[in-house]
Amino acid sequence: MLELVLAPDAIYKKTCAPVTQIDDAVRATLQAMMETVEGYDALGISAPMVGLNQRLVTVALEDETGRMHRYKMVNPTITKRSAETSTMEEASITFLGVSAPVTRPAAVTVEYLDENGTSQTIDAQGIIAVCLQHEIDYLDGKTFIDYQSPMKRDMLTRKMEKQKRHGPHPHVHGAHCNH
Numbered sequence: 001m002l003e004l005v006l007a008p009d010a011i012y013k014k015t016c017a018p019v020t021q022i023d024d025a026v027r028a029t030l031q032a033m034m035e036t037v038e039g040y041d042a043l044g045i046s047a048p049m050v051g052l053n054q055r056l057v058t059v060a061l062e063d064e065t066g067r068m069h070r071y072k073m074v075n076p077t078i079t080k081r082s083a084e085t086s087t088m089e090e091a092s093i094t095f096l097g098v099s100a101p102v103t104r105p106a107a108v109t110v111e112y113l114d115e116n117g118t119s120q121t122i123d124a125q126g127i128i129a130v131c132l133q134h135e136i137d138y139l140d141g142k143t144f145i146d147y148q149s150p151m152k153r154d155m156l157t158r159k160m161e162k163q164k165r166h167g168p169h170p171h172v173h174g175a176h177c178n179h
Contacts (some may be wrong), residue, residue, distance in 0.1 A: 001041040002032050007095045007143070007166050008157055011048045016055045016139040018063040019074045022117045026056070030072040030115050033058040039143035042093045043131045051152050055136040056093045057112075064126050071122070074114040076136050080109035081120075088130050096163035098156045099177040101146045 005011055019026055029052065037045050044059035044152045057073040086106040091099035107125040110132050114120050124132055134144060145156050 001036045004036075004040075004049060004094050005031075005051045007160050009163075011051065011142050011143070012138065013054070013141045014048065014053060015141045016047055016053050016078070018055050019113075022074055022113060022115065026074065027115045029054070030058060030074075031124060034060060036072070036073060039083050039088075040093050043127075045093070046135040046158065048138050049078075049092070055139050057139070058176075059131055059135065061127060061131055069128060071112075072115045073110075073120075074109050074111035074115070074117075076132070076139070078108050078136060080112050081105035082107040082125075088127075090130070091133055092132055092144065095143070095145065095156075095160055098145070098159050098163075099106045100128075100145060100152065100156060102134075102144050104130060108133060109134070 029047075031139040033045055033047070033050060033056060035042070036050060038057050043061040044057060047054045055075045057071070057076050059069065059073070060069045062068050062135045082105045084106040085103050087101050088105040089099050090102045106129065107123070108129045112120055112122075119128060122128075122132070137143060137146075144151050148156065
């Protein structure tokens with residue numbers, strides 16, 4: 001598993017560089033990213049979440065019908081977005097203790113190269129569409145909290161900073177809680 005970069009961090013504001021050659025190093029990175037997704041029981045991660053400035057995304061999730069989908073993506077690009085939108089509560093394993101509603105296109109088409117350099121296309125909807133948009137946003141220096149109002153964004157950032165100082169362990173309510 002790879003080490004996560006906890007937000008807030010400057011890496012989440014950077015646009016990632018395209019991968020110019022898919023070699024054994026890229027394949028090993030994609031495999032380590034997939035192991036990280038599965039190790040944290042996450043839906044997906046993108047390269048900035050593990051400190052890399054490359055256009056790489058891995059996703060492992062079940063759709064609404066219970067079918068498992070696993071993707072290792074190099075240079076993913078959203079080529080089509082539906083006019084219909086949906087709003088879902090989004091969170092991240094690197095944005096500790098925060099979540100927020102985000103309205104996105106309900107369906108997208110994503111083109112990418114797989115780990116062998118073969119061109120692939122996905123027509124996604126539902127949770128897969130949301131996850132792909134969420135992860136691809138990271139590659140463009142955008143996160144789910146950027147969809148919030150400035151006031152809510154500031155509040156969420158302060159909450160993440162506090163959580164980051166106290167460590168990645170979730171808060172357990174107990175006798176000494178002051179909330």
